[in-house]
Amino acid sequence: MNKRKPSPPKFPVWLLTRAASKIDRYSLVDDLEEEYGQIRRERGWFLAFLWYWKQILKTLPTVVLYSVYRSGVMAKNYALIALRNIKKRKVFSFINIVGLAIGLSLCLLVIKMVFGMYQSDRFHTKFLRQHWCPWKAKKRSIHVWKIG
Numbered sequence: 001m002n003k004r005k006p007s008p009p010k011f012p013v014w015l016l017t018r019a020a021s022k023i024d025r026y027s028l029v030d031d032l033e034e035e036y037g038q039i040r041r042e043r044g045w046f047l048a049f050l051w052y053w054k055q056i057l058k059t060l061p062t063v064v065l066y067s068v069y070r071s072g073v074m075a076k077n078y079a080l081i082a083l084r085n086i087k088k089r090k091v092f093s094f095i096n097i098v099g100l101a102i103g104l105s106l107c108l109l110v111i112k113m114v115f116g117m118y119q120s121d122r123f124h125t126k127f128l129r130q131h132w133c134p135w136k137a138k139k140r141s142i143h144v145w146k147i148g
Contacts, residue, residue, distance in 0.1 A: 012056040
């Protein structure tokens with residue numbers, strides 16, 4: 001006779017371990033696994049399988065909502081800490097915020113210029129046949145690059 005402990009289905013266990021936080025994960029899985037083993041011994045494999053899925057489907061919405069709630073609380077705490085630091089160190093915060101704004105605006109400007117260069121003359125029906133010919137005055141030669 002095989003005295004091995006009956007293990008619950010793997011996919012519901014995987015779902016629960018991915019949705020639950022690290023603190024709650026092992027207690028939830030272990031408690032459900034104990035009850036699953038008891039129901040499997042008393043009622044059989046199929047009823048234990050259905051019971052386990054029912055428990056997982058009842059537990060998942062609560063676990064996911066709790067996880068979302070905790071992440072919202074954490075974001076609120078980060079925002080409060082940031083505001084306190086801005087109030088405490090005004091000059092340093094001003095320099096950082098202005099530097100960030102200038103850097104982001106220049107980055108967006110460069111991105112817009114690059115996309116504008118690649119989107120020029122796209123309204124022609126045969127725009128893939130167009131070539132751009134810039135002149136170099138020193139060598140008096142033409143360099144041709146295909147756009148597109």
